[in-house]
Amino acid sequence: MPTTAPAFSDATASDSALRRFLFGLPGVDAVGLEARAASLGTRSIKTTAKAYAIDLAISMIDLTTLEGADTPGKVRALAAKAVHPDPTDRTTPRTAAVCVYPDMVATATAALAGSGVKVASVATAFPAGRAALDVKLADVRDAVAAGADEIDMVIDRGAFLSGRFMKVYEEILAVKAECGTARLKVIFETGELATYDNIRRASWLGMLAGADFIKTSTGKVATNATPANTLLMLEAVRDFRAQTGVQIGVKPAGGIRTTKDAVKFLVLVNETAGEDWLDNHWFRFGASSLLNDLLMQRQKLSTGRYSGPDYVTVD
Amino acid sequence: MASAFEYAPAPESRSVVDIAPSYGLFIDGEFTEAADGKVFKTVSPSTEEVLSEVAQAGAADVDRAVKAARKAFEKWSALPGSERAKYLFRIARIIQERSRELAVLETLDNGKPIKETRDADLPLVAAHFFYYAGWADKLDHAGYGANPRPLGVAGQVIPWNFPLLMLAWKIAPALATGNTVVLKPAETTPLSALFFADICRQAGLPKGVVNILTGYGDAGEALVTHSDVNKVAFTGSTAVGKAIARSVAGTDKKVTLELGGKGANIVFDDAPIDQAVEGIVTGIFFNQGQVCCAGSRLLVQESVQDEVLDALKRRLSTLRLGDPLDKNTDIGAINSAEQLARITTLVETGEAEGAERWSAPCELPSSGYWFAPTLFTNVTQAHTVARDEIFGPVLSVLSFRTPDEAVAKANNSQYGLSAGIWTEKGSRILAVANKLRAGVVWANTFNKFDPTSPFGGYKESGYGREGGRHGLEAYLDV
Known part of the structure; x- marks a missing residue:
């Protein structure tokens, strides 16, 4: 079993110790947090800075398709797009990963072999997470066996909201054990946790349990990634590294559709966690339609003209 | 700061504001030279570039401005509140329409970041005029009995840290309650008050209701000690505030002082x-x-x-x-x-x-x-x-x-x-x-x-309140 960062081994010694630790974290003032996120949202990112941000954002995308209607053909098309996002400009960076359901991992792995683009798979009865632990672990094993480089798990929000933090913690540990070398992203579904205090607690719970990434949401509920909840999670990984030396990634997912939005998130990263996180090993966007907007803005920067949706590929 | 994500320069355009090479005093609805012809320069603190040359008011100009305000007071104070409100609403809207121009101007003359003038100063300036415009026809319900009377001519001296916002804090309640004003902006930041004078003309405000005298401390002193001024409002240092309190002692002038702090x-x-x-x-x-x-x-x-x-x-x-x-x-x-x-x-x-x-x-x-x-x-x-x-x-x-x-x-x-x-x-x-x-x-x-929300201090931070319903009291004979 992976072990908790030594600085906090006491925090996870028992159910009550974990609860005390999580409730001992500083509170979050919602008004202040949102004001800070909004104020960073007014940064004006132009010319060279914009070009840098667009390429960085493209390289950070987990290009995602999570539909009941997904087919191998659809996944192969997405994989091709991840490798060459803009067929007219081969200098365009590749996306970080393609994110699919476990049964599509083999298809994605085959399509992406040798490209450097990772295969990420949601697992653990995504998106609700309402299944027995054995079923969730089997889901993870299946995805890892099929070649997934990264696993995006969901936490048991029911357990979290009813205060059974140790259950959530142990479940993450168990999933992490199944991951082997695959990196583990822990999805909190922040829209269901509802309060910023809960999001901070969930962030620390996930980090203590060995998450490689903490991730906002599934994209399947009403409220997904927001500048404020992402800022809060960036504060958590910043503080965690300061106290343990362990760096953990952040992945906002769902609802980030425009270049303007993506650039705002990168400003949050830059001015909160710092430049060490400005790399797709440490920050990802869970998104699909975002990529085309980034490509159109990229074309605009290089040609001086807006191209339009006919000049980027549909997924 | 060497960072991978280096923000490229993103300057707000200066072309939205047209600063004239020289400005006069705004008295009785007209821009005029100082009686003795004196002028001074205002510079941009971020570059030390000279932005413009403005008239330097002396005691004679103060007297002229107070007389203009006195003359205008009779008609202005007799207007129904709803009529005064129209002018204030009009001023508030013009400020909103010209907010980018005013934000750039304020940033040039004061040195504060455009982010602040754009997102804090200017929205608050407009909000202040809108707010007191709303009070102008409701003074009967402000808690001072029926038909509370204005004081007369207000002599107002403001600091350089929020030039236009402090002007709004002073002028909006004064006009809403039926007073007329002579205002002296700080010598390092005279420009936004002069642009405000232009806005008063644009809004068709009757002549003499607002007079702007640019100048130094001597003009401020002449203003607050002028015998025909009924109300003194000052925001600035505690030392000057004390001097003002001494100079008005024994007169029937109403005074509000908003001074220093160590929060x-x-x-x-x-x-x-x-x-x-x-x-x-x-x-x-x-x-x-x-x-x-x-x-x-x-x-x-x-x-x-x-x-x-x-x-x-x-x-x-x-x-x-x-x-x-x-x-x-x-x-x-x-x-x-x-x-x-x-x-x-x-x-x-x-x-x-x-x-x-x-x-x-x-x-x-x-x-x-x-x-x-x-x-x-x-x-x-x-x-x-x-x-x-x-x-x-x-x-x-x-x-x-x-x-x-x-x-x-x-x-x-x-x-x-x-x-x-x-x-x-x-x-x-x-x-x-x-x-x-x-x-x-x-x-x-x-x-x-x-x-x-009312604003003001205890102890050496001054007395009187500005803003909110409380801010009306400073300009009413109650």
């Missing part, structure tokens, strides 16, 4: 730390700390002192100091060479008295007036930097152990303008706020302003 920002160990750090930054580095209600003393509970200081230093290292017109600038220029010298002297005193200085690692431009965000630790109540108003980007950090000690230290000041309380515990907010002798107490925020 305490109190951070308890159960505070939302990340937001408290933001609040500390807003409290003392907003407008380069040139704010009378700045949270210039940080009182932090000992049990979280190290954590808060580490976070604060890390945060200050990300502040972007430089061209005030750049949309990404957080810290602009100090308003004048004189103010910079004052800040520098006080900081040297702090060091000489043994306080430990830390300044954010940022490069200062070679021309203009600049001071890096600075904090002092190892500060006690006995240090000059914990007692004197620095009026610059300098924070003094003190610690406390118990709530009573926090209150005692916060109140141990000659001033009493503002304070902040940071805690997640609601009952503590109420308990501490009730014990603080400060005109404004912010809870889990700092430097938030709203026209509906």
